[in-house]
Amino acid sequence: MTVTTEALATTDLEFARQLGQQLRVDSIRCSTAAGSGHPTSSMSAADLIAVLVTRYLQYDWNKPKDPNNDHLIFSKGHASPLVYAMFKAVGAITDTELMTYRKFGSRLQGHPTPAIPWVDVATGSLGQGLPISVGIALAGQKLDKLPYHVWVLCGDSELAEGSIWEAFDKSGFYQLANLTAILDINRLGQRGETEYGWTLDTYRRRVEAFGCFPIVIDGHDVTAIDRAYGTALSATGKPTVIIAKTIKGKGFSEIENKDGWHGKALPPDMAERAIKELGGIRHLKVKTAKPESGSPAIKHTEVMVTLPTYQKEDKVATRKAYGDALLALGAIPDVIVMDAEVSNSTHADEFAKAFPDRFFEIYIAEQQLISTAVGMSVRGYRPFASTFAAFFARAYDFIRMAGISEANIRLVGSHAGVEIGQDGPSQMALEDLAAMRAIHTSTVLYPSDPNQTAKLTRLMADENGIVYMRTTRGAYPTIYGPNETFKIGGSKVVRSSPKDRVTLIGAGVTLHNCLAAADTLAQKKIAARVIDLYSVKPVDLKTLREAARATKGRFVIVEDHYPEGGLGAAVLEAFAAEDSLHVAHLAVRGLPTSGKPEELMNAAGISARHIVAAATKLLAAK
Numbered sequence: 001m002t003v004t005t006e007a008l009a010t011t012d013l014e015f016a017r018q019l020g021q022q023l024r025v026d027s028i029r030c031s032t033a034a035g036s037g038h039p040t041s042s043m044s045a046a047d048l049i050a051v052l053v054t055r056y057l058q059y060d061w062n063k064p065k066d067p068n069n070d071h072l073i074f075s076k077g078h079a080s081p082l083v084y085a086m087f088k089a090v091g092a093i094t095d096t097e098l099m100t101y102r103k104f105g106s107r108l109q110g111h112p113t114p115a116i117p118w119v120d121v122a123t124g125s126l127g128q129g130l131p132i133s134v135g136i137a138l139a140g141q142k143l144d145k146l147p148y149h150v151w152v153l154c155g156d157s158e159l160a161e162g163s164i165w166e167a168f169d170k171s172g173f174y175q176l177a178n179l180t181a182i183l184d185i186n187r188l189g190q191r192g193e194t195e196y197g198w199t200l201d202t203y204r205r206r207v208e209a210f211g212c213f214p215i216v217i218d219g220h221d222v223t224a225i226d227r228a229y230g231t232a233l234s235a236t237g238k239p240t241v242i243i244a245k246t247i248k249g250k251g252f253s254e255i256e257n258k259d260g261w262h263g264k265a266l267p268p269d270m271a272e273r274a275i276k277e278l279g280g281i282r283h284l285k286v287k288t289a290k291p292e293s294g295s296p297a298i299k300h301t302e303v304m305v306t307l308p309t310y311q312k313e314d315k316v317a318t319r320k321a322y323g324d325a326l327l328a329l330g331a332i333p334d335v336i337v338m339d340a341e342v343s344n345s346t347h348a349d350e351f352a353k354a355f356p357d358r359f360f361e362i363y364i365a366e367q368q369l370i371s372t373a374v375g376m377s378v379r380g381y382r383p384f385a386s387t388f389a390a391f392f393a394r395a396y397d398f399i400r401m402a403g404i405s406e407a408n409i410r411l412v413g414s415h416a417g418v419e420i421g422q423d424g425p426s427q428m429a430l431e432d433l434a435a436m437r438a439i440h441t442s443t444v445l446y447p448s449d450p451n452q453t454a455k456l457t458r459l460m461a462d463e464n465g466i467v468y469m470r471t472t473r474g475a476y477p478t479i480y481g482p483n484e485t486f487k488i489g490g491s492k493v494v495r496s497s498p499k500d501r502v503t504l505i506g507a508g509v510t511l512h513n514c515l516a517a518a519d520t521l522a523q524k525k526i527a528a529r530v531i532d533l534y535s536v537k538p539v540d541l542k543t544l545r546e547a548a549r550a551t552k553g554r555f556v557i558v559e560d561h562y563p564e565g566g567l568g569a570a571v572l573e574a575f576a577a578e579d580s581l582h583v584a585h586l587a588v589r590g591l592p593t594s595g596k597p598e599e600l601m602n603a604a605g606i607s608a609r610h611i612v613a614a615a616t617k618l619l620a621a622k
Helices: 011-035 041-042 046-055 077-089 131-143 164-172 200-209 222-232 266-276 318-329 351-354 367-380 389-404 431-439 450-461 509-523 541-550 565-576 597-604 608-620
Strands: 006-008 071-074 151-154 178-184 213-218 240-245 286-287 315-317 335-339 359-361 382-388 410-413 442-445 466-470 475-477 492-495 504-507 527-530 535-537 554-558 582-586
Touching: 011 041, 011 046, 011 222, 011 266, 041 046, 046 077, 046 178, 071 077, 071 131, 077 151, 077 492, 131 151, 131 164, 131 178, 131 367, 151 475, 164 200, 164 367, 178 200, 200 213, 200 240, 213 222, 213 367, 213 565, 213 582, 222 240, 222 335, 222 367, 315 318, 315 608, 318 351, 318 382, 318 410, 318 450, 335 351, 335 367, 335 450, 351 359, 367 382, 367 389, 367 410, 367 535, 382 389, 382 450, 389 410, 389 431, 389 466, 431 442, 431 466, 431 535, 431 565, 442 475, 450 466, 492 509, 504 541, 504 565, 504 608, 509 554, 509 608, 535 565, 541 565, 554 565, 565 582, 582 608
Parallel strands: 006 286, 071 151, 151 178, 178 240, 213 240, 335 359, 335 382, 382 410, 410 466, 442 466, 504 527, 504 554, 554 582
Antiparallel strands: 315 475, 442 535, 492 527
């Protein structure tokens, strides 16, 4: 049986009911053809999506970047068969393309990504779609001030993720009435019943406690769904959470509400029976309502930015210079800043005082911090998010997924390495360079003085991808003049001579240690070249090669970081195909304790005297 019909967004609920059946059938068809996927998770939410696209979603599928388009995010990204079945129903893709699902070369991947123009962000790592939606809704309500609505479909398994509750908390705190979360409570997870099953009142009381407006419905009653969406768009003054009781595998009696079918495609014979029971293959078409025409709230214009400058006699921590530079970047109207309740240490508070309408306090919720930045980037803003470098580890999966989304966000981590001193190892980021270097689309920067920090902060504003800058707690001498220039992928030869016998490579605090070591070596009549590897990814291979030739491959690489994945790895990976180096790699190898910065760097073997010893040993070797 094949049915072809067209409908407008204002059609009656019987059409929405039929569309729900089509979405189920198409979810089965494409996943069975692929031999994998999550049809049962798609079938439970089909009615919720059918009513939404036929009667409430305002979206111009021919203009996915229209500033007034609503946003629809599948936080339960594994329900991708439903996403793509919806795309077919609205005419965005053909039935032929639908059947390429999960095949090599198809843009219809196992979980949605922005390779498809109607997908804002990559989802599939559970617990992320709702937090990102908070960022989008926050942009809409506080910055864009446009009427678009943000709809997000969540699964019940992901409600065990703490990030979901960070999102509910911040949505309630900021009273995001333009956000509706749709909870698909189908009771069954991957290995059995979810934490609270169908105990809907538990979910109701929880979301209400976070300042949201709950609506409990039967997720297969299209009249109740329709009424709930209408209420969500009314002036409640709060984010709405629709708690929908649904049945996993709804519509096919052989698997309805039965365990063991999560993430499994139906075999062809079962798929045939399911399609028959669901009423056959349909080709219903929906004309989604288009939003009123509007213009973006932000205009990307060239703006003169006057960066702060510092004199050679100044001792300024790079974290302070970041705050000063961020304040200067406030002249750019689409620069947005958020911080995780440490802005008086990261110095993002300088921006907050001058531009309160573009500063967002996310408090100690680092996963929501990253998600808010990603959501803001979806709307075209240039977000800077800052906290202590160590605490980005808590949100690492969100940064990883931001790379898959190819989001444009800027992250600044302060208080890195043993240099922070007495606070001890819980506060010392010693893994951050490795972690950030591994992210798809990432750039990693590590400045050593305030003028350099200011210039690199300005470059970050124009750089795409995930841009991470590591800043230092302590204040050290200014090395560079105000007119020095820097570039992504660059480095600086801070000291050199024709008689150089060894190259000392550092960044951030260890550059200062390398310079001190070079002074000591000079007293021993040993000339040392010093390189500031401020761009850790990408690295300046040309300068490194020149140094390798000049000093016969003798490198002393010094970093306030664990040995794996940091400066040493960046240099050695750059030379992976070459056999011209003799390297001493000084890094933090043990678990630090509390102590003074000088004591800790000495104990870790990265102080000036250790650099001297390593260079001397290299020169003595045959």
